Amino acid sequence: MLKLDDISVTFNAGTPTEVRALTGIDLHIHDGEFVTVIGSNGAGKSTLLSVVVGTVKPERGSVYLDGEAVTAWPPAKRAMHVGRVFQEPRLGTCSSLSIEENLALAAARGKNRTLKGALGSRSNRQWLADQVAKLEIGLEDRMTQPVGTLSGGQRQAISLLMATLLPMKILVLDEHTAALDPGAAAKVLALSTEIAETRKLTTLMVTHSMRDALAVGHRTIMMDSGRIVLDFTEEERAKLTVQDLSNLFGKAIGKQIDDDKLMLA
Amino acid sequence: MSLFAFAGAIESGLLFSLVALGVFLSFRVLDFPDLTVDGSFPLGAAVAAAALASGIDPFLATGLAILAGWAAGLVTATLNVRFGIMNLLSGILTMVALFSINLRIMGGPNVPLYNVDTVFDVAESWIDLGLWTNTLLIAVFAIGAKLLTDWFLKTEIGLALRASGENPAMAEAQGIAVGRMRLVGMAMSNGFVALAGALFAQLQGVADVSMGIGTIVTGLAALIIGEAVLGRRMVFVATLGCIVGALIYRLFIALSLSAGWIGIQPQDLNLVTAIVVAIAVILSKGRAQRSRRKAGGAPNTAPAAKKAG
Numbered sequence: 001m002l003k004l005d006d007i008s009v010t011f012n013a014g015t016p017t018e019v020r021a022l023t024g025i026d027l028h029i030h031d032g033e034f035v036t037v038i039g040s041n042g043a044g045k046s047t048l049l050s051v052v053v054g055t056v057k058p059e060r061g062s063v064y065l066d067g068e069a070v071t072a073w074p075p076a077k078r079a080m081h082v083g084r085v086f087q088e089p090r091l092g093t094c095s096s097l098s099i100e101e102n103l104a105l106a107a108a109r110g111k112n113r114t115l116k117g118a119l120g121s122r123s124n125r126q127w128l129a130d131q132v133a134k135l136e137i138g139l140e141d142r143m144t145q146p147v148g149t150l151s152g153g154q155r156q157a158i159s160l161l162m163a164t165l166l167p168m169k170i171l172v173l174d175e176h177t178a179a180l181d182p183g184a185a186a187k188v189l190a191l192s193t194e195i196a197e198t199r200k201l202t203t204l205m206v207t208h209s210m211r212d213a214l215a216v217g218h219r220t221i222m223m224d225s226g227r228i229v230l231d232f233t234e235e236e237r238a239k240l241t242v243q244d245l246s247n248l249f250g251k252a253i254g255k256q257i258d259d260d261k262l263m264l265a
Numbered sequence: 266m267s268l269f270a271f272a273g274a275i276e277s278g279l280l281f282s283l284v285a286l287g288v289f290l291s292f293r294v295l296d297f298p299d300l301t302v303d304g305s306f307p308l309g310a311a312v313a314a315a316a317l318a319s320g321i322d323p324f325l326a327t328g329l330a331i332l333a334g335w336a337a338g339l340v341t342a343t344l345n346v347r348f349g350i351m352n353l354l355s356g357i358l359t360m361v362a363l364f365s366i367n368l369r370i371m372g373g374p375n376v377p378l379y380n381v382d383t384v385f386d387v388a389e390s391w392i393d394l395g396l397w398t399n400t401l402l403i404a405v406f407a408i409g410a411k412l413l414t415d416w417f418l419k420t421e422i423g424l425a426l427r428a429s430g431e432n433p434a435m436a437e438a439q440g441i442a443v444g445r446m447r448l449v450g451m452a453m454s455n456g457f458v459a460l461a462g463a464l465f466a467q468l469q470g471v472a473d474v475s476m477g478i479g480t481i482v483t484g485l486a487a488l489i490i491g492e493a494v495l496g497r498r499m500v501f502v503a504t505l506g507c508i509v510g511a512l513i514y515r516l517f518i519a520l521s522l523s524a525g526w527i528g529i530q531p532q533d534l535n536l537v538t539a540i541v542v543a544i545a546v547i548l549s550k551g552r553a554q555r556s557r558r559k560a561g562g563a564p565n566t567a568p569a570a571k572k573a574g
Contacts, residue, residue: 053438079440086434094431096498097424105428108421109440115417118424146498162439 002029002052002170002202007061009047009226021047022058023226031169032200034193034217036207043223045206049172052204054078065169080110083163085156085176085192092159095148099139099158102147103128106162131161135191153184157191164195171196173205177212189216210242220245224253266523271516272396278487278508278515279403280461280468284480285487285507286410287457292488293503294418295430295450297345300356300481302458304363305337307477309459311367314376314472323384327463334459335452337363342451346444360477367474375473376466383467403464410457411504417453418500426450458484482538487511489545514541 009022022044029035037045050056051063054075063071065081086092093102104118107128119125125143133140135157139150147155156176164171173192177185193216196203207213213220220237222230222245229252232240240248266274284306291299309330316326337359344355368374388402417423428436429446436443458480466472491510497503521529521537529537 055437075437076440076442079438084438086438091432091434092438094428094435096431097427101424104421105424105436105439105441108425113421113425113441115420115422118419118421 001031001064001066002204003027003064003067004048004051005062005064007048007051007058007063009044009051009056009058013059020226022051025051025061025226025228027221027228029202029204029219031202033219034196034201034203034205035219035221036205036213036217037221037223038207038210038213039223042225044226045223046174047226048223049084049174049204049206052170053082053084053172081168082170082172083168084172085159085163085174087175087178089152089155089159089179092162093147093155096146098144098146099132099150100125100128100143102158103131103162103165106165109166131165132158135161137187151184153180153188156180156184156188160188160191160195164199164201169202171201171203173203175206175208178208193217210245214240214242214245222249222252224249229253266520269396270519270523272400274515274519275512276400276403276468278512279400279407280464280511281483281487281515282407282508282511283410283457283461283464284484285491285511286407286414286504287454287461288481288484288488289503289507290414290450290454290457292485293430293497294427295447295454297342297352297430297447297451298356299338299341299451299454300353301337301341301359301363301451301455302356302481302484303477303479304360304367305334305455305458305477306462306465306480307367307472307474308333308337308363308370309462310466310472310476311370311376311462311474312459313463314378314466315370315372317378317381317383317467318376320381323382323387323467327384327460327467330459330463331456334456334462337459338451338453338455339448341455342448346447364474371472371474374475375471378467378470378472383470384464385467399468403468406460406464407508410460411508414453414504415501422446422449479535479538482535482542483514486538486542486545487514489542489549490514493545493549514538517541 004025004027007022007025011019011021025048037048039045047056051058054070054073058071062069070078094105097105100119104120108118129140129143132143137154137157139154139158147158150158159176176192177188180188189212192205195201203217205217214237218234220232221228230248284302287302291297312333313326313330316329317323321329341355341359344350344358345352350358385399385402389398392398392401394401418427425436425441426446426449428439429441429443430450433443436446462477465476487510488507489510490513491506491508492503494509494513495502495506497506518534518537522531
């Protein structure tokens, strides 16, 4: 269970470039709930995720993980429970390291890293290859290739696997299909929902696509100017079309949505 | 070139391959342009010389020099990681401070080592290859350092260190304490450089406070030449490149000095080095661009991505 309690974040506080990124966010996400997050540019979606993974410290409010306050935990410590996939495929993996080396990094998450060989025994390497085989994109035969030689979609699939390789609780997806072509984006999105479902992960997915936001997961929240302005349960959003959502959002923020990308997607 | 000059070039090439390995760890693996090197090289010399002068065993004295190098690297990394000082400036601060510290350690601008046994004297008592005894010992150190680096970068910690240098955001997301990795890598890097300094002083029979000037450029020259010749895809190849690059560089210097063409004198060496580095960087840039074009643009272009879909 993930709970955000009265979270506020201000960037460049006290300077002329002060930005109130989040204002009094209360969000309660149940175990295994998949929440899609949507909103125009600058709404605070990415900041929200950064607060969850710990790269941004809120100036007010607390983050709870299964009832435990983790607000002060640095990102490296939270990584034991929180896995993250970045928007930019290059950010989630190390280009110069091979597929299996990247996975080995993820497999050692939360453990004490030692002077043992990073790839471990033959059976360990086989286990890593088996995990890659589950992605069903044919990379299990290319385990020793540098990740830099893979396509964006393949890299995102590997990032997703790395984020979820070990037992963990919270999966954070930050527009992780936005930089991919439509075919690869659909495949990566399908993989994400499948992994979240089978592993019963509590998931927060930021997306630019209203269609994806409605089609995926159990619940949709819409953000604007650092606030959560709309929050739909599974039953509520089942009746919604993209057009309805757009209209409701426009009403909620008191103006028409001017973000073309958000509208059309 | 005389045999003597040739042997000298091989000797100093192997010696500076230790510096190149250190520079490889900081500049390449950690992505930390570290200028501490110009201070940790004479630091190694100073510590070894002071220890030798006070009658400590030559190998132990050399070991102490390595420890001092670790400490120097830790200071630079701490300034950067803990106190947020820019990486270049952190290195410069440590380098400047080390000038004074080295004078303190040596109790003066230099320490002659004529009346004490060095590691090379000890080695000669084991095996005497004449002109090549020193070269053999330095080669053992250089190859040992290379193999140690190869092994280390394949361990769990080593892999975490590489990830921290290449992609700190991803490393953090994988639970790696990036700052701590920077401390480890910088210590190791400056340890190699201090070892080189310690050996250099014992080879020359003197430790001098000004002997560190230009160390970083020499190390970079070796590193870049090695990359230009062998590439830098795999760790094993990249570290081999450090040794090969340093050898080529010193042979080139020896050749240009002995040939006497265009009238190159010892005082022109720094200019020659700077030109060699500049040319090597320009050449390797051109090569990288050509190979990118051959690969057909950025790796996440649509046609390639379709294979995933």
